Amino acid sequence: MADTISAYSKTAASNTTLQSISCAEGMAPSDVNNWMRAIMQDLAELYDGTQSLATLKTTTALSAAAGTVSAPSLQATADTNTGLYFPAADTVGVTAGGTEQFRFGSITGGANPIPGGNKNLLLNGGFTVAQRSSVTGIGGTNYVYYGTDGWTHYGTSSSGRYTASQATAGTTDGPFRYCLQIDVTTADTDTSGNNISAVLQKMEGQNLQHLNWGQATDDYPLALSFWVKSPKSGTHCVAVYLQEGNDSCCTEYTVTSANTWEYITVDFPAPGTSVPVIDNDANASLWLVFPLMATGTYQSTADAWQTSTEGYATSNQQNLLDNTGNDFFLANVQLELGSVSTSFQAEDYGTTLAKCQRYYVKWTTASGVGLAGTCRSTSTGIVGGLDFPTTMRAAPTMTWGTFNTIDSSAGGVDGTLSTNAAGIHSVTATIASGSGYVDGNGLFVELKSGQVLEAAAEL
Secondary structure (H helix, E strand, C coil): CECCHHHCCCCHHHCCEECCEECCCCCCHHHHHHHHHHHHHHHHHHHHCCCCCCCCCCCCCCCCCCECCCCECEEECCEEEEEEECCCCCCEEEEECCEEEEEECCCCCCCCCCCCCCCCCCCCCCCCCCCCCEEEEECCCCCCECCCCCCEEEECCCCCEEEEEEEECCCCCCCCCEEEEEEEEECCCCCCCCCEEEEEEEEEHHHCHHHCCCCCCCCCCEEEEEEEECCCCEEEEEEEEECCCCEEEEEEEEECCCCCCEEEEEEECCCHHHCCCCCCCCCEEEEEEEEEEECHHHECCECCCECCCCCCECCCCCCCCCCCCCEEEEEEEEEEECCCCCCCCCCCHHHHHHHHCCCEEEEEHHHCCECCCCCEECCCCEEEEEECCCCCCCCCEEECCEEEEEECCCEEEEEECEEEEECCCEEEEEECCCCCCCCCCEEEEEECCCCEEEEECCC
16 A cells, blocks of 8 residues: 555556556546645645655756755754854855854865864963963053963054953853953043054964965955954954055944843955965964044055055944943954855864964973073083973063072072073073083072063064
8 A cells, every 4th residue: 555655566567556546547537636635735744744755866956945054955953053054155154053164165275164174363262371460550552461471562652551361251142261351440521632542352364364365366355353342332343454555344244232241243355366475474464453542544445455554444443442331242253265254163282282382382380490401500500491381472572580500519599591502492501600500510499489481573
Protein backbone atom coordinates (compact mmCIF):
# COMPACT_ATOMS: atom_id res chain seq x y z
CA MET A 1 0.00 0.00 0.00
CA ALA A 2 1.46 3.38 -1.03
CA ASP A 3 0.25 5.99 1.45
CA THR A 4 3.06 8.50 0.86
CA ILE A 5 5.31 9.45 -2.03
CA SER A 6 8.21 7.67 -0.36
CA ALA A 7 6.29 4.36 -0.82
CA TYR A 8 5.73 4.82 -4.56
CA SER A 9 7.43 2.19 -6.70
CA LYS A 10 9.68 3.06 -9.62
CA THR A 11 8.13 0.00 -11.39
CA ALA A 12 4.85 1.23 -12.83
CA ALA A 13 3.05 -2.14 -12.64
CA SER A 14 3.78 -2.35 -8.91
CA ASN A 15 1.77 0.80 -8.11
CA THR A 16 -1.62 -0.88 -7.56
CA THR A 17 -2.89 0.93 -4.45
CA LEU A 18 -2.79 4.56 -3.33
CA GLN A 19 -4.12 5.41 0.14
CA SER A 20 -6.38 2.27 0.07
CA ILE A 21 -7.66 3.28 -3.36
CA SER A 22 -7.17 0.66 -6.07
CA CYS A 23 -5.31 1.79 -9.15
CA ALA A 24 -4.78 -1.71 -10.55
CA GLU A 25 -5.82 -2.82 -14.00
CA GLY A 26 -9.61 -2.90 -14.18
CA MET A 27 -10.06 -0.42 -11.27
CA ALA A 28 -13.60 0.86 -10.74
CA PRO A 29 -14.30 4.07 -12.69
CA SER A 30 -15.39 5.73 -9.44
CA ASP A 31 -11.83 5.26 -8.04
CA VAL A 32 -10.22 7.31 -10.82
CA ASN A 33 -11.27 10.67 -9.34
CA ASN A 34 -10.39 9.56 -5.81
CA TRP A 35 -6.99 8.34 -7.01
CA MET A 36 -6.26 11.68 -8.73
CA ARG A 37 -7.32 13.58 -5.60
CA ALA A 38 -4.95 11.43 -3.47
CA ILE A 39 -2.04 12.28 -5.79
CA MET A 40 -2.91 15.97 -5.54
CA GLN A 41 -2.90 15.64 -1.73
CA ASP A 42 0.54 14.02 -1.78
CA LEU A 43 1.92 16.80 -4.00
CA ALA A 44 0.45 19.49 -1.74
CA GLU A 45 2.03 17.86 1.32
CA LEU A 46 5.35 17.67 -0.48
CA TYR A 47 5.10 21.37 -1.29
CA ASP A 48 4.39 22.51 2.29
CA GLY A 49 6.87 20.11 3.87
CA THR A 50 4.41 17.68 5.47
CA GLN A 51 6.03 15.00 3.34
CA SER A 52 9.76 15.08 2.57
CA LEU A 53 12.10 13.54 0.05
CA ALA A 54 14.90 11.24 1.13
CA THR A 55 17.19 12.90 -1.44
CA LEU A 56 16.83 15.91 -3.72
CA LYS A 57 18.21 15.47 -7.19
CA THR A 58 17.98 17.60 -10.30
CA THR A 59 19.53 17.48 -13.75
CA THR A 60 19.44 21.29 -13.93
CA ALA A 61 20.40 24.10 -11.54
CA LEU A 62 18.54 24.26 -8.25
CA SER A 63 17.36 27.86 -7.79
CA ALA A 64 16.43 29.63 -4.56
CA ALA A 65 15.50 33.11 -3.46
CA ALA A 66 18.37 35.37 -2.34
CA GLY A 67 17.19 35.27 1.27
CA THR A 68 18.26 37.66 4.02
CA VAL A 69 20.62 37.55 6.96
CA SER A 70 17.70 36.75 9.28
CA ALA A 71 15.89 34.43 6.85
CA PRO A 72 18.51 32.68 4.69
CA SER A 73 17.37 30.84 1.59
CA LEU A 74 18.90 27.55 2.80
CA GLN A 75 17.98 26.97 6.43
CA ALA A 76 17.13 24.29 8.98
CA THR A 77 13.45 23.62 9.65
CA ALA A 78 13.74 24.46 13.35
CA ASP A 79 16.44 27.14 12.98
CA THR A 80 15.21 29.53 10.32
CA ASN A 81 17.75 32.32 10.94
CA THR A 82 20.81 30.12 10.34
CA GLY A 83 22.06 28.99 6.95
CA LEU A 84 23.17 30.30 3.55
CA TYR A 85 21.95 33.35 1.66
CA PHE A 86 23.03 35.45 -1.32
CA PRO A 87 23.52 39.11 -0.25
CA ALA A 88 24.88 40.34 -3.61
CA ALA A 89 25.89 39.16 -7.06
CA ASP A 90 28.62 36.50 -7.00
CA THR A 91 28.45 36.40 -3.20
CA VAL A 92 27.45 33.73 -0.69
CA GLY A 93 26.92 34.62 2.96
CA VAL A 94 26.83 32.36 6.01
CA THR A 95 24.55 33.49 8.80
CA ALA A 96 23.98 32.09 12.29
CA GLY A 97 21.35 33.34 14.69
CA GLY A 98 20.48 36.13 12.27
CA THR A 99 24.04 37.51 12.21
CA GLU A 100 26.35 37.10 9.24
CA GLN A 101 29.48 35.19 10.19
CA PHE A 102 31.42 35.55 6.95
CA ARG A 103 30.88 35.59 3.21
CA PHE A 104 32.58 34.23 0.11
CA GLY A 105 33.06 35.95 -3.22
CA SER A 106 33.02 39.62 -2.25
CA ILE A 107 36.21 39.38 -0.18
CA THR A 108 39.29 38.40 -2.15
CA GLY A 109 42.78 39.75 -2.56
CA GLY A 110 44.35 37.35 -0.09
CA ALA A 111 42.16 38.27 2.88
CA ASN A 112 40.90 35.59 5.20
CA PRO A 113 37.49 36.48 6.65
CA ILE A 114 36.88 33.07 8.21
CA PRO A 115 36.91 32.89 12.04
CA GLY A 116 40.31 31.62 13.14
CA GLY A 117 41.93 33.44 10.24
CA ASN A 118 42.75 36.63 12.18
CA LYS A 119 40.10 38.73 10.46
CA ASN A 120 40.36 41.52 13.05
CA LEU A 121 42.92 44.12 11.95
CA LEU A 122 43.06 45.49 15.48
CA LEU A 123 45.25 44.46 18.39
CA ASN A 124 43.56 43.55 21.68
CA GLY A 125 40.08 44.47 20.46
CA GLY A 126 38.61 42.56 23.39
CA PHE A 127 40.72 44.58 25.90
CA THR A 128 41.79 41.36 27.62
CA VAL A 129 45.46 42.35 27.99
CA ALA A 130 46.32 45.30 30.24
CA GLN A 131 50.02 45.22 31.15
CA ARG A 132 49.98 48.83 32.40
CA SER A 133 46.73 48.41 34.38
CA SER A 134 45.48 52.03 34.66
CA VAL A 135 46.93 55.27 33.26
CA THR A 136 45.84 58.64 34.70
CA GLY A 137 46.03 62.29 33.63
CA ILE A 138 45.71 61.54 29.91
CA GLY A 139 45.18 64.51 27.59
CA GLY A 140 47.17 67.16 25.79
CA THR A 141 50.16 64.92 25.05
CA ASN A 142 49.84 62.62 22.04
CA TYR A 143 50.30 58.87 22.10
CA VAL A 144 50.06 58.23 25.82
CA TYR A 145 49.36 54.50 25.85
CA TYR A 146 46.52 53.18 27.96
CA GLY A 147 46.37 50.42 30.50
CA THR A 148 44.82 48.24 27.79
CA ASP A 149 47.60 47.34 25.34
CA GLY A 150 47.53 48.72 21.80
CA TRP A 151 45.22 51.65 22.59
CA THR A 152 46.45 55.19 23.03
CA HIS A 153 45.42 58.84 23.25
CA TYR A 154 45.44 61.29 20.37
CA GLY A 155 44.80 64.94 20.99
CA THR A 156 45.79 68.58 21.08
CA SER A 157 46.43 70.65 24.17
CA SER A 158 42.79 70.45 25.24
CA SER A 159 42.30 71.04 28.96
CA GLY A 160 40.28 67.82 29.28
CA ARG A 161 41.93 64.97 31.15
CA TYR A 162 40.89 61.37 31.79
CA THR A 163 41.94 57.99 33.14
CA ALA A 164 42.02 54.99 30.82
CA SER A 165 41.85 51.51 32.28
CA GLN A 166 40.66 47.97 31.78
CA ALA A 167 37.26 47.44 33.38
CA THR A 168 35.36 44.25 34.12
CA ALA A 169 31.94 44.12 32.50
CA GLY A 170 28.87 42.69 34.16
CA THR A 171 27.63 39.25 33.21
CA THR A 172 24.54 40.76 31.59
CA ASP A 173 26.25 43.68 29.82
CA GLY A 174 27.06 41.84 26.59
CA PRO A 175 29.15 39.02 25.09
CA PHE A 176 32.36 40.27 26.74
CA ARG A 177 34.00 40.33 30.16
CA TYR A 178 36.51 43.16 29.73
CA CYS A 179 36.20 46.64 28.29
CA LEU A 180 38.01 49.95 28.03
CA GLN A 181 36.85 52.62 30.47
CA ILE A 182 37.49 56.32 29.86
CA ASP A 183 36.83 58.22 33.10
CA VAL A 184 36.85 62.01 32.72
CA THR A 185 38.80 63.66 35.57
CA THR A 186 39.10 67.23 34.24
CA ALA A 187 36.22 68.58 32.16
CA ASP A 188 36.60 70.56 28.93
CA THR A 189 33.50 72.52 27.85
CA ASP A 190 35.27 74.74 25.30
CA THR A 191 34.13 73.73 21.80
CA SER A 192 35.78 76.68 20.04
CA GLY A 193 39.05 76.50 18.13
CA ASN A 194 40.63 73.38 16.67
CA ASN A 195 40.71 70.60 19.25
CA ILE A 196 40.65 66.82 19.19
CA SER A 197 40.74 64.30 22.00
CA ALA A 198 40.32 60.70 20.94
CA VAL A 199 40.79 57.01 21.64
CA LEU A 200 43.23 55.70 19.04
CA GLN A 201 44.81 52.53 17.72
CA LYS A 202 47.53 52.47 15.06
CA MET A 203 48.14 49.55 12.68
CA GLU A 204 51.34 48.51 10.90
CA GLY A 205 51.47 48.98 7.14
CA GLN A 206 52.78 45.49 6.47
CA ASN A 207 49.62 44.04 8.04
CA LEU A 208 47.36 46.01 5.68
CA GLN A 209 48.70 45.14 2.22
CA HIS A 210 45.63 43.05 1.39
CA LEU A 211 43.44 46.18 1.48
CA ASN A 212 44.95 47.22 -1.89
CA TRP A 213 44.35 50.86 -1.06
CA GLY A 214 45.77 53.42 -3.47
CA GLN A 215 45.12 51.13 -6.43
CA ALA A 216 42.60 51.59 -9.24
CA THR A 217 40.92 48.19 -8.81
CA ASP A 218 40.33 45.60 -6.13
CA ASP A 219 40.61 47.95 -3.19
CA TYR A 220 38.33 47.04 -0.34
CA PRO A 221 36.06 48.74 2.19
CA LEU A 222 36.28 48.18 5.93
CA ALA A 223 33.55 47.12 8.36
CA LEU A 224 33.72 48.13 12.02
CA SER A 225 31.72 46.63 14.87
CA PHE A 226 31.89 47.38 18.58
CA TRP A 227 29.95 47.65 21.82
CA VAL A 228 29.70 51.10 23.35
CA LYS A 229 28.34 52.66 26.52
CA SER A 230 28.32 56.45 26.36
CA PRO A 231 27.33 59.06 28.94
CA LYS A 232 25.29 60.75 26.20
CA SER A 233 22.68 59.65 23.69
CA GLY A 234 22.66 61.02 20.16
CA THR A 235 25.24 61.28 17.37
CA HIS A 236 28.76 59.98 17.88
CA CYS A 237 31.52 59.51 15.31
CA VAL A 238 34.36 57.15 14.49
CA ALA A 239 36.99 57.49 11.79
CA VAL A 240 39.87 55.87 9.96
CA TYR A 241 42.97 57.82 9.02
CA LEU A 242 45.76 56.87 6.60
CA GLN A 243 49.03 58.32 7.78
CA GLU A 244 50.85 58.03 4.42
CA GLY A 245 48.76 60.77 2.82
CA ASN A 246 47.11 62.45 5.81
CA ASP A 247 43.72 61.22 4.49
CA SER A 248 40.66 60.46 6.60
CA CYS A 249 37.10 59.19 6.50
CA CYS A 250 34.61 59.53 9.36
CA THR A 251 31.13 58.17 9.86
CA GLU A 252 28.34 58.75 12.36
CA TYR A 253 26.57 56.29 14.65
CA THR A 254 23.70 56.87 17.05
CA VAL A 255 23.63 56.00 20.74
CA THR A 256 19.99 55.41 21.59
CA SER A 257 20.22 55.41 25.39
CA ALA A 258 22.87 57.01 27.60
CA ASN A 259 24.87 54.76 29.95
CA THR A 260 23.57 51.63 28.25
CA TRP A 261 25.59 49.05 26.33
CA GLU A 262 24.70 49.04 22.61
CA TYR A 263 26.06 47.09 19.65
CA ILE A 264 27.12 49.28 16.69
CA THR A 265 28.14 48.42 13.12
CA VAL A 266 29.41 50.93 10.55
CA ASP A 267 31.51 50.71 7.41
CA PHE A 268 34.08 52.84 5.60
CA PRO A 269 34.16 52.98 1.78
CA ALA A 270 37.19 51.90 -0.21
CA PRO A 271 39.27 55.03 -0.99
CA GLY A 272 40.48 54.00 -4.47
CA THR A 273 43.35 56.07 -5.81
CA SER A 274 42.45 59.09 -3.67
CA VAL A 275 44.99 57.84 -1.13
CA PRO A 276 48.59 56.67 -1.60
CA VAL A 277 49.63 53.02 -1.54
CA ILE A 278 50.12 51.77 2.02
CA ASP A 279 53.80 51.38 2.95
CA ASN A 280 54.87 47.77 3.37
CA ASP A 281 56.83 48.19 6.59
CA ALA A 282 56.57 47.96 10.37
CA ASN A 283 55.59 51.60 10.83
CA ALA A 284 52.16 53.05 11.54
CA SER A 285 49.87 53.44 8.54
CA LEU A 286 46.19 53.14 9.42
CA TRP A 287 44.55 54.64 12.51
CA LEU A 288 41.16 53.88 14.04
CA VAL A 289 39.90 56.95 15.91
CA PHE A 290 37.03 57.28 18.41
CA PRO A 291 36.70 61.03 19.11
CA LEU A 292 35.75 62.08 22.63
CA MET A 293 35.51 65.62 21.30
CA ALA A 294 36.36 67.21 17.95
CA THR A 295 36.10 70.85 16.93
CA GLY A 296 37.09 73.14 14.06
CA THR A 297 39.42 71.62 11.47
CA TYR A 298 39.01 68.16 12.98
CA GLN A 299 35.41 68.10 11.76
CA SER A 300 34.52 66.86 8.29
CA THR A 301 31.81 65.33 6.08
CA ALA A 302 30.63 61.81 6.91
CA ASP A 303 31.14 58.76 4.70
CA ALA A 304 33.51 60.34 2.19
CA TRP A 305 37.29 60.25 2.01
CA GLN A 306 38.95 63.61 2.66
CA THR A 307 42.44 64.09 1.24
CA SER A 308 45.13 65.79 3.31
CA THR A 309 42.62 66.29 6.11
CA GLU A 310 42.36 65.03 9.68
CA GLY A 311 38.57 64.85 9.69
CA TYR A 312 37.67 62.58 12.59
CA ALA A 313 34.08 63.66 13.24
CA THR A 314 31.17 65.68 11.93
CA SER A 315 29.80 68.78 13.62
CA ASN A 316 27.21 66.51 15.28
CA GLN A 317 29.78 64.76 17.48
CA GLN A 318 28.98 64.87 21.20
CA ASN A 319 31.49 66.41 23.61
CA LEU A 320 32.14 63.50 25.97
CA LEU A 321 34.69 65.46 28.04
CA ASP A 322 32.36 68.18 29.31
CA ASN A 323 31.67 66.67 32.75
CA THR A 324 33.80 64.83 35.30
CA GLY A 325 30.86 62.47 35.77
CA ASN A 326 31.28 61.18 32.20
CA ASP A 327 32.45 57.62 31.61
CA PHE A 328 32.83 56.22 28.08
CA PHE A 329 33.22 52.47 27.48
CA LEU A 330 34.21 50.33 24.49
CA ALA A 331 34.23 46.53 24.13
CA ASN A 332 34.78 43.90 21.42
CA VAL A 333 36.05 46.32 18.78
CA GLN A 334 36.61 44.62 15.41
CA LEU A 335 37.81 46.19 12.15
CA GLU A 336 37.66 43.81 9.19
CA LEU A 337 37.83 43.65 5.42
CA GLY A 338 34.51 44.02 3.61
CA SER A 339 31.31 45.98 3.97
CA VAL A 340 29.56 43.66 6.44
CA SER A 341 30.50 43.28 10.11
CA THR A 342 30.67 39.69 11.30
CA SER A 343 30.72 38.19 14.79
CA PHE A 344 33.62 39.20 17.03
CA GLN A 345 36.62 36.90 16.76
CA ALA A 346 37.57 35.98 20.31
CA GLU A 347 41.21 35.09 20.91
CA ASP A 348 42.85 33.11 23.69
CA TYR A 349 44.73 35.25 26.19
CA GLY A 350 48.17 33.82 25.35
CA THR A 351 47.82 34.68 21.66
CA THR A 352 46.71 38.24 22.39
CA LEU A 353 49.47 38.73 24.98
CA ALA A 354 52.15 37.59 22.52
CA LYS A 355 50.85 40.05 19.93
CA CYS A 356 50.87 42.85 22.50
CA GLN A 357 54.42 42.04 23.59
CA ARG A 358 55.60 42.82 20.07
CA TYR A 359 55.04 46.45 21.11
CA TYR A 360 55.39 46.52 24.88
CA VAL A 361 56.69 44.21 27.60
CA LYS A 362 56.46 44.86 31.31
CA TRP A 363 58.26 42.86 33.98
CA THR A 364 57.64 43.14 37.70
CA THR A 365 59.01 41.29 40.70
CA ALA A 366 56.19 38.78 40.31
CA SER A 367 57.53 37.99 36.84
CA GLY A 368 60.70 36.55 38.37
CA VAL A 369 62.94 38.77 36.27
CA GLY A 370 66.63 38.08 36.04
CA LEU A 371 69.08 39.05 33.33
CA ALA A 372 69.23 36.04 31.04
CA GLY A 373 72.09 34.78 28.92
CA THR A 374 75.67 35.67 29.83
CA CYS A 375 76.10 37.69 33.02
CA ARG A 376 79.50 38.42 34.46
CA SER A 377 81.36 40.85 36.67
CA THR A 378 84.00 43.19 35.38
CA SER A 379 86.42 45.21 37.46
CA THR A 380 84.11 48.23 37.20
CA GLY A 381 80.62 46.75 37.02
CA ILE A 382 78.40 44.17 35.39
CA VAL A 383 77.46 43.18 31.84
CA GLY A 384 74.33 41.13 31.18
CA GLY A 385 71.67 40.34 28.61
CA LEU A 386 67.89 40.02 28.57
CA ASP A 387 65.86 38.11 25.96
CA PHE A 388 62.45 39.43 24.99
CA PRO A 389 59.50 36.99 25.10
CA THR A 390 58.78 37.64 21.41
CA THR A 391 60.29 39.51 18.48
CA MET A 392 59.56 43.19 19.00
CA ARG A 393 58.43 45.58 16.29
CA ALA A 394 61.64 47.60 16.57
CA ALA A 395 64.56 47.98 18.94
CA PRO A 396 62.72 49.10 22.09
CA THR A 397 63.26 51.93 24.50
CA MET A 398 64.16 50.40 27.85
CA THR A 399 63.06 51.64 31.26
CA TRP A 400 65.27 50.01 33.86
CA GLY A 401 64.36 49.69 37.50
CA THR A 402 66.76 48.99 40.35
CA PHE A 403 68.33 45.53 40.41
CA ASN A 404 70.11 43.51 43.05
CA THR A 405 73.35 41.94 41.83
CA ILE A 406 74.65 38.88 43.59
CA ASP A 407 78.37 38.32 43.01
CA SER A 408 80.19 35.33 44.49
CA SER A 409 82.68 37.76 46.07
CA ALA A 410 80.76 40.98 46.65
CA GLY A 411 77.40 39.56 47.70
CA GLY A 412 74.25 41.56 47.04
CA VAL A 413 74.79 45.04 45.61
CA ASP A 414 72.05 47.40 44.34
CA GLY A 415 72.51 49.00 40.97
CA THR A 416 70.64 50.74 38.17
CA LEU A 417 71.03 49.29 34.71
CA SER A 418 71.55 51.24 31.50
CA THR A 419 71.10 50.02 27.95
CA ASN A 420 74.25 48.99 26.22
CA ALA A 421 72.72 47.74 22.96
CA ALA A 422 69.12 46.86 22.06
CA GLY A 423 67.71 44.85 19.17
CA ILE A 424 64.36 43.32 18.34
CA HIS A 425 65.22 40.01 20.07
CA SER A 426 67.24 41.03 23.12
CA VAL A 427 69.09 43.79 24.93
CA THR A 428 72.39 44.01 26.75
CA ALA A 429 72.84 46.22 29.80
CA THR A 430 75.53 47.40 32.15
CA ILE A 431 75.76 48.44 35.79
CA ALA A 432 78.65 50.80 36.22
CA SER A 433 78.13 51.33 39.96
CA GLY A 434 78.99 49.05 42.81
CA SER A 435 82.23 47.81 44.27
CA GLY A 436 83.87 44.59 45.23
CA TYR A 437 83.17 42.88 41.91
CA VAL A 438 85.78 40.43 40.68
CA ASP A 439 86.44 40.52 36.95
CA GLY A 440 85.07 37.33 35.36
CA ASN A 441 82.97 36.17 38.28
CA GLY A 442 79.55 34.69 37.50
CA LEU A 443 76.59 36.39 39.10
CA PHE A 444 72.83 36.74 39.14
CA VAL A 445 71.00 40.01 38.55
CA GLU A 446 67.41 40.30 39.73
CA LEU A 447 64.76 43.01 39.78
CA LYS A 448 64.24 44.40 43.27
CA SER A 449 60.86 44.28 44.97
CA GLY A 450 58.50 47.02 43.81
CA GLN A 451 60.59 47.84 40.75
CA VAL A 452 59.46 47.68 37.09
CA LEU A 453 61.33 46.91 33.90
CA GLU A 454 59.80 47.95 30.56
CA ALA A 455 60.59 47.56 26.87
CA ALA A 456 58.51 49.77 24.54
CA ALA A 457 58.49 49.63 20.73
CA GLU A 458 55.02 51.02 20.15
CA LEU A 459 53.83 52.74 17.00
